[in-house]
Structure formats: C-alpha cells, structure tokens
Amino acid sequence: EEMRKKWSSPMYVFFKPDASILEVNGRRAHIFHCANTGCKRTVQRYLDTSDATSTGNLCKHIIECWSQEALDAAKACQTLKAARPCFEQYRRSGDIHVAFGSRQNSSQLDIHKYRYLRYVCSAVIVRWVTHNMRPFNIVEDDRFHELMKTGQLEYKLPSAMTVGHDVCCVFLGTREHIRKMLKEFDGDLNFATDAWTSPN
Structure with a gap:
C-alpha cells in the first residue's frame, strides 16, 4: 500500500491498481495486470534491483497493447491523475x-x-x-x-x-x-x- 502511493507515473493508468507481489525464481517481484479489454498479459518488475521503480517494462507493454500514441499521450499528462482520460480514450471497447x-x-x-x-x-x-x-x-x-x-x-x-x-x-x-x-x-x-x- 505504501509503495502504491509512490506510483505517480502516468504509465500506471494502463494497469489495474492492485498489483500482486509474488516470488519469481526466489526473487520478489511486483506483477502488474494490464487493464485493457481482453488482455490477460502481466508485466513483472523485480524489487531487488537498482531500478525497482522503473516503468520501462510497463512502457514496452503499453506500446504493444495500447499503441505508441497512447504512451505518448500519457507521458504528456505527466501525472497519474491527469492521465485518466487516456485510459478511456485508448482502451479497446471489444x-x-x-x-x-x-x-x-x-x-x-x-x-x-x-x-x-x-x-x-x-x-x-x-x-x-x-x-x-x-x-x-x-x-x-x-x-x-x-x-x-x-x-x-x-x-x-x-x-x-x-x-x-x-x-x-x-x-x-x-x-x-x-x-x-x-x-x-x-x-x-x-x-x-x-x-x-x-x-x-
């Protein structure tokens, strides 16, 4: 919960707010679940690295699943709250x-x-x-x-x-x-x- 408060990057808007904490090969990692319609992909981020707060892997998935345009729009918003409209605009409707x-x-x-x-x-x-x-x-x-x-x-x-x-x-x-x-x-x-x- 404390770590979630620090997730202010607009990149997090494309993922479900409740990230999981699991052990992967003996290492603890955050597991982020994509919030796009029909997507069941997850992105993992290890907690024992120097870049434990990096959004690089999140951005890679956003480009693949949401589009480069969606990523650029979210970056322009600068904050998670300001990026909320991007979620609805670029989310697949099904x-x-x-x-x-x-x-x-x-x-x-x-x-x-x-x-x-x-x-x-x-x-x-x-x-x-x-x-x-x-x-x-x-x-x-x-x-x-x-x-x-x-x-x-x-x-x-x-x-x-x-x-x-x-x-x-x-x-x-x-x-x-x-x-x-x-x-x-x-x-x-x-x-x-x-x-x-x-x-x-």
Whole structure:
C-alpha cells in the first residue's frame, strides 16, 4: 500500500491498481495486470534491483497493447491523475464496429420510413431467412401468404428462387465489403472459430 502511493507515473493508468507481489525464481517481484479489454498479459518488475521503480517494462507493454500514441499521450499528462482520460480514450471497447471504424447499424434498413416497395420487401425477407436460418421455400407457404396479404391483397411476395438469388447477391456484396475492410485495416488480425458453439 505504501509503495502504491509512490506510483505517480502516468504509465500506471494502463494497469489495474492492485498489483500482486509474488516470488519469481526466489526473487520478489511486483506483477502488474494490464487493464485493457481482453488482455490477460502481466508485466513483472523485480524489487531487488537498482531500478525497482522503473516503468520501462510497463512502457514496452503499453506500446504493444495500447499503441505508441497512447504512451505518448500519457507521458504528456505527466501525472497519474491527469492521465485518466487516456485510459478511456485508448482502451479497446471489444466492439468489432469500433475496431474497424464503422458505426453499428449505420446502414440498417429502417422499414418504418418506407411505404410498401418490392425491393424493401425483398431486403427484409433476405434478412429474415439468413438471420433466422429459414429455408428459402418458406415464402411459398400458404399460411405465410395468408399472413402477409391480410388487408393488402396486392402485396407481391418473391418466389423461393428469387429469395435464393437475392441472398446470393447480398453474400457477394458483403464478401467484397469485408474484403475491403480487412485490406484497409491497419494492424494485426486474429481469427478463431468456436466449433463447439457455432451452428452446424
């Protein structure tokens, strides 16, 4: 607790306040836990050295995990208290839309803004069958037609073949959009598939 009071460097803002004290190969060391979202890395600093208060190892991790820009911003603040805003500004949110610089639902179709239009109907059906994993031929079900045409007999519904074609077009467009996003992303990307929880 007494040592923590001396940690006034702005570098500490990127680590959890409760550092651990452990013995590593017979030597006592402070173990600092990174406070960034999703990071489980720790940084150790031995207490029996002449530079026991050095933040050099902390800075190395900040550059790797938070960015050089975050480190420079914290250094400019000079004190731990003044560096608090840097933590929120540079912390990973865990939101993929933020990571790629896009807003969630920025291009989502708002059906309440449109009267009935065939392309709006097609877009909504494509979203429905893909998000809910429905078969394309569900649009040819008699009860579905009865439900959709209640009070509006002029309502024209696409065939299963048309829905399949529309889904294919959306897939190709989405694939190209994602390809462009990945190509323009400045940084490393890691991909993993959870085969246990993903639908078959």
